[in-house]
Amino acid sequence: MIRLEHLTKVFGAPGSGVTAVNDVNFEVPAGEICVLLGPSGCGKTTTMKMINRLIEPTGGKVYIDGRDTDMIDPIQLRRSIGYVIQQIGLFPNKTVAENICVVPDLLGWDRKKSRARAAELLEMVAMEPASFMERYPKELSGGQQQRVGVIRALAADPPVMLMDEPFGALDPINREVIQDEFLRMQETLRKTIIFVSHDLDEAVKMADKIAIFRAGRLEQFSTPDRLLANPATPFIETFLGSDRTLKRLRLLRVAEAMLAEVDVVRREDPVEKAGELMRAKGYPAVLMLEPDGRPGGVVSGDVISGGQASARSGTCGDHAEPIRAAVPVEADLHSTVALMFTHDMPIMPCVDEDGQFQGAVTYRSIIKSLSIPETPA
Template sequence: MIRLEGLSKIFNTVNGQVAAVENVSFELAAGEICVLLGPSGCGKTTTMKMINRLIQPTSGKVYINGRDTDEVDPIELRRTIGYVIQQIGLFPNKTVADNICVVPDLLGWDRRKSRARAAELLEMVALDPGTFMKRYPRELSGGQQQRVGVVRALAADPPVMLMDEPFGAIDPVNRGVIQDEFLRMQKQLRKTVIFVSHDLDEALKMADKVAIFRAGRLEQIARPSQLLANPATPFVETFLGSDRILKRLRLVRVAEAMISNVDVVFPGDPVAKAGQLLKASKHPAVMMLGPDGRVSGIVSQEQTAAGNGTCGDYATPSRVSIPVLADLRNAVALMFANGMSIIPCVDDDGKLRGALTYLSIVQSLEMAEVST
C-alpha cells in the first residue's frame, strides 16, 4: 500500500548541507499501522511529511497503492490522505461538524452526506453527535478536541492516514482511552497509518510494525514482538531499554501462554484426588469448579497434605481470575499483587479456559523468541 524507496532529504543551511533523512526504504501493507520511533531530530517526522509532500524529497520515491506520488498534484494528494497533528489545528470559528467536514466540503460532497458522516464518526469516538455537532472548539476539553481532530482526518474516508504525535499532549488517562478508541476504529476501518511517536510504550501498543530511526537512517523495522526479541543493532537494543523482555509481556495474550488442559476438581471430591493430579502434572495448584463451571476455589499442594476430607474443606476461595484476551503484563501484575503462583484464565462468561503459571509465561516468551 505504501512503499518508500531510497527516500532522502537534504536541507541547505548556513553551515552547509544537512542530511535529515538518508536512503530510507520500507513497505507497509494495506490496513497496517507503522509507528516511526526514535530520538528527537532522527528524521521520523521529516520522513512522514515527505509521504504527503509537505516536504519535498531530495531523492527517492514514495508509492501509494502502486502510484508514484511525484505524478500527483500535491493538493490532490493531500486531500486523499488523512493528517492528524499534536496541535490538532481545529478552526476556532467553525463548529465541530464544519471542522470535521472541511475536506468533504472541498471535495464537493453533498452537505447531508458529509454531516451524516461526521455524526457517524463522532459516535465511533464516544462523542454524542446531538451534543457535539454544533459546539465550537473552545467548548471542548483537550481530549475531546483531539478526538475531533482524529475523526476529521477520517471524514473523506482516506485510505492512508498520517499521524504526527497525535496523542502526545493528552494526559495519560485520556491518552489511553483515545488510543483504545482509535484501535477499535481501526479494526473496523482498516486504514493504512504512518504514526510518529516518541513513546515506546505507545508504539508497542499501537503498531503492527515499528520503524526505529537514528540520525536520519532507518535502523530497524519489524513487528513489535520481533523487535523486542531480536534488536538488529546495539543502538536499537539500547533504545528499547534493559527491560525489553518485560515489555514483551504486553504483546502476548493470556490465551497464548496459559495451560489449556488444566486439571479440575469439585468441592465433594476427596482432597487426595487433588494431590494425585498435582503429583502427575507438577502444577502448583488445581482449580476447583462450582456447579456453574466457574472457579470457586484453588487447592494447592500444601493443602492436599492433610490426606482426609474433601477439596471443599481445604480449598482457598478464588479471589481473582484473568480474561484470556488480557495481556501477560496484566496477568503478572495480578499474580504478584495477590501472591498467586497460578491464576485461573476465564472467558467472557467467567468460565474456566485454562490456568497461567510463572513457568508457562516463561515458556511462552521463549517460544515466541524462537518463532521470531
C-alpha cells in the same frame, strides 16, 4: 499500501547540507499501522512529511497503492491523505461540524452528506452529535478536541492517514482512552497509517509494524513482538530498555500461554488428590471446579505441605481457598501477571465470556510463551 524506496532528504546546499533522512526503505501493507520511533532529530517526522510532500524528497520514491506520489498534484495528494498533528489545529472560528467537514467541503461534497458523515464519526468517538456538532473548539475539553482532530482526518474516508504524535499532549488517562477508541475504529476502518511517536509503550500498543530510526537511517523494521524479542543492534537494545520482555506481555494473549489440558479437582475429591497432582505435574497449586464448570477455588501447596495432620485429610472443598480472580482467554499477559501478583495466585484460571473454565496459566507457562521467535522479521 505505502512503499518507500531509497527515500532521502538533505537540507542545505549539495555537498554541504545536513542529511535528515538517508536511504530509507520499507513497506506498510494496506490496513496496517506503522509507528516511526526513535530519539529526537532522528528523521521520523521528516520521513512522514515526505509521504504527503509537505517536505519534498531529495531522492528516492514514495508509492501509495502503487502510484508514484511525484506524479500526483501535491494539493490533490494531501486532500486524499488524512493528517493529524499533536497541536490538533482546529479552526477556532468554525463549529465542530465545520471543522470535521473541512476536506469534504473542499472536495465539493453535498452539505447533507458531509454533515451526516460528521455525525457518524462523532458517534464513533462517543461524542453525542446533538450535543457537539454546533459547539466551538473553545467549548471542548482537551481530550474532546483531540477526538475531533482525529475524526476530522477520517472525514473524507482517506485510505491513508499520517499522525504526528497525535496523543502526546494528552494526560495519561485521556491518552489511554483515545488510543483504545482509535484502535477500535481501526478494526473496522482498516486505514493504512504512518504514526510518529516518541513513546515506546504507545508504539507497542498501536503498531502492526515499528520502524526505529537513528540519525536519519532506518535501524530496524519489524513487528512489535519480534522487535522486542530480537533487537537488531546494540543501539536498539539500549533504546528499548532492559524491561523490554515485560513490554512484550502486552502483545501476548492468555490463550498463547494457557495450559488447556490442566488437571483439576472437584469439591468432593480427597485433598490428597490435589497433592498427587502437584507432585506429578509440578503445579504450584490445583484449581477446583464447581459442578457448573466454573472455577470455584484453589488448593494451595501450603495446604498440602502443611504440618498439621488435618491438612492432609478431608476433601478439596474443605481446604480450598476462594478464587480471587480469573482472566478471559483474550486478555493480555501484562494484565494477567498484574492480577497474579496482586492476589498472590501462582496459578490463574482462564475463562470464556460465560465464565466457563478453559484452562490455566502459571508463571512457568507465561515464561515459556515468551520464548524468542526463531527468526527476526
